[in-house]
Amino acid sequence: MSNELIVGIEGGGTSYKVAIGLNIEHAMENVFITETKTVDETMEPIKQFLIKKESELGGIIKRIGIANFGPIDVNVGCILPSTPKVSWRSFNIVEYFKREFPQVKHVQFDTDVNGPAMAEYQLVKGSGIKSLAYVTIGTGIGVGLVINGSTVSGLMHPEAGHIYTPLHPRDMETGFKGFCTFHTEGCLEGMAASPSIVKRRNISIHDVKSISDDDEIWDIEAHYLAHLCVNLILISSCQVIVMGGGIMNRSILFDKIREKTVQLLNGYHVMINNESIKNxxxxxxxxxxxxxKGALHLSQL
Known part of the structure; x- marks a missing residue:
């Protein structure tokens, strides 16, 4: 009898990452990355990689977890027509893999932030943690939520990157309104994702990493991201907020966001203070x- 293989697929706006193996640890030894182009140009090399690896590993793919860029319809398994990636509009990625690998018995489809949220949750669920948010801040802002062991979806999936936040005083002074093409003035993503820094400073995206730690821009970032954290805490009562993505490589942001979050809550939440916020x-x-890792964990659900 052939070994049963699991597959994790992380679908990002710039690249797709695929892992295959007998379990999560083994799959991390067999990883393939391809650039996100049109559907056909992206799916074909992924399919060929999986076919090749099935043969090499002497197994059959039985379970697939997909953590994909949005917006998506989690229940149907497709990318929604509102994506700016034209060839991906209404593409049903779940049906694609079921068709190309008919022996697969389960495909779990979710967002590229709910997947990581599930992976991070698996590390803490035994310690009494029931709710966790995963936030990524890069060219956009995404938020994934796990509550009581399940990722959150409903009308669609969490889109907390597009909540409205009070403007930072400097933005009020300069009249900066962000870059979001759907929402003007106060949309979190438009005010705090990396293109907002590029637009404020009129620099290249590659120059963001050269901005000094003492620059005011990081206080502006912390202002908006702390408002997100406050909303997540008050609305979902999440016990942990994991923050990642390119912008959060700027490690000084963590203490700035923590401090501002405590300040905004202003003593209202009795479980949160300058010490507890660190956890x-x-x-x-x-x-x-x-x-x-999140995609591989989805394959286990």
């Missing part, structure tokens, strides 16, 4: 591997 707002344990 609530945290960096990702998995770092850049959070997405693919």
């Amino acid at each position: 609530i707002i945290k960096p990702s344990v998995y770092g850049e591997h959070a997405g693919i």
Whole structure:
């Protein structure tokens, strides 16, 4: 009897990462990355990689977890028509893999932030943690939620990157309104994702990493991201907020966000103070591997 293999697929806006193996640890030894292009140009090399690895590993793919860029329809298994990636509009990625690998008995499909949220949750669920949020801040802002062991979805999936937040005084002074094409003035993603820094400073995205730690821009970032944390705490009562993505490589942001979050709550939440907040707002344990780890964990659901 052939070994049963699991597959994790992390679908990002710039690249797709695929892992295959007997279990999560083994799958992390067999990883393939391809650039996100059109559907056909992206799916074909992934399919060929999986076919090749099935043969090499002497197994059959039985379970697939997909953590994909959005917006998506979690229940149907497709990318929604509102994606700016034209060829991906309405593409049903779940049906694609069921068709190409008919022996697969389960495909679990979720967002590229709910996947990492599930991976991070698996590390803490035995310690009494029932709720966790995963936030990624890069070219956009995404939020995944796990509550009582399940990722959250409903009308769609969490889109907390597009909540409205009070403007930072400097933005009020300069009239900066963000870059979100759907929402003007106060949309979190438009005000705090990396293109907002680029737009404020009129620099290249590659120059963001050269901005000094003492620059005011990081206080502005902390202002908006702390408002997100306050909303997550008050609405979902999440016990842990994991923060990752390119912007959070700027490690000074953690203390700034923690301090501002406590300040905004202003004593209202009796469980949160300057000490406890350190165990609530945290960096990702998995770092850049959070997405693919999340996809592999989804395959186990």
